[in-house]
Amino acid sequence: xxxxxxxxxxxxxxxxxxxxxxxxxxxxxxxxxxxxLADSAFPGLAFGALGYEAAHHGEGRWNGVAILSRVGLDxxxxxxxxxxxxxPEARLLWATCGGVRLASVYVPNGRALEHEQYDYKLxxxxxxxxNLSRVHDPAASLLIGGDFNIAPTDDDVWDPARFVGATHxxxxxxxxxxxxxxxxxxxxxxxxxxxxxxxxxxxYRAGNFHKRQGMRIDLLLATxxxxxxxTFALIDRQARxxxxxxxxxxxxxxxxxxxx
DNA sequence: ATGGTCGCGCAGCGA
Numbered sequence: 001x002x003x004x005x006x007x008x009x010x011x012x013x014x015x016x017x018x019x020x021x022x023x024x025x026x027x028x029x030x031x032x033x034x035x036x037l038a039d040s041a042f043p044g045l046a047f048g049a050l051g052y053e054a055a056h057h058g059e060g061r062w063n064g065v066a067i068l069s070r071v072g073l074d075x076x077x078x079x080x081x082x083x084x085x086x087x088p089e090a091r092l093l094w095a096t097c098g099g100v101r102l103a104s105v106y107v108p109n110g111r112a113l114e115h116e117q118y119d120y121k122l123x124x125x126x127x128x129x130x131n132l133s134r135v136h137d138p139a140a141s142l143l144i145g146g147d148f149n150i151a152p153t154d155d156d157v158w159d160p161a162r163f164v165g166a167t168h169x170x171x172x173x174x175x176x177x178x179x180x181x182x183x184x185x186x187x188x189x190x191x192x193x194x195x196x197x198x199x200x201x202x203x204y205r206a207g208n209f210h211k212r213q214g215m216r217i218d219l220l221l222a223t224x225x226x227x228x229x230x231t232f233a234l235i236d237r238q239a240r241x242x243x244x245x246x247x248x249x250x251x252x253x254x255x256x257x258x259x260x
Numbered sequence: 261a262t263g264g265t266c267g268c269g270c271a272g273c274g275a
Contacts, residue, residue: 009266009267010266010267013266013268061268062274109274203264204266205263205265206264206265207264208264244266246266247275
């Protein structure tokens with residue numbers, strides 16, 4: 001079973017690249033982020049023609065998450081499963097695909113350490129962690145794929161010195177991510193590839209992609225039953241090349257389980 | 261060169 005995550009930075013702008021990528025990467029399940037679409041504008045029929053069921057949780061101009069699956073798509077819910085106020089932004093979507101409960105997440109960027117969006121980012125991550133403790137079991141199959149807007153370690157940043165005092169590498173953000181891992185999730189890509197300098201996002205500006213100046217912020221986190229069954233992991237740099245790319249590359253893993 | 265590019269939507273913000 002091949003599971004991928006990809007921040008497409010506008011599905012409307014990216015649809016030709018997404019269709020091309022589905023055809024050659026042949027994922028079974030895809031978590032998409034930053035669709036930037038209202039639900040009414042989501043191209044579900046186009047995905048259906050390619051053999052994928054699809055669910056979308058959008059708000060329009062910003063954010064928006066989706067799940068595509070060719071191994072079944074059931075029990076779709078959006079947002080947090082708790083007693084709190086609904087998240088005002090469309091950043092979380094759940095579904096069961098091929099017997100795996102999974103989420104597509106678009107963690108808030110944070111903007112700057114002193115910005116209120118940074119506090120939103122930290123509280124958003126804590127709320128996700130609390131949701132795991134409340135509803136889920138780390139001994140069961142669970143996957144959370146998405147743009148976490150956090151580089152887990154300095155090995156995941158092209159120049160850590162440049163991010164001192166900025167978001168994505170701060171101690172508090174890394175602690176919030178570590179709390180998710182401590183609950184019982186593993187960074188599956190990192191479990192398969194240990195070397196530094198493997199990135200999933202590169203700023204559009206200044207030829208950063210071609211200078212290999214990026215960060216690894218797109219993660220596929222999974223509980224042990226899935227993480228222990230990973231047979232392949234890849235960041236598809238090919239999808240970041242060429243005409244009208246997203247600024248993120250897809251990340252994918254193969255898991256040796258039978259979809260059920 | 262002390263910026264650089266996208267997407268949205270039509271100015272300037274967010275990433």
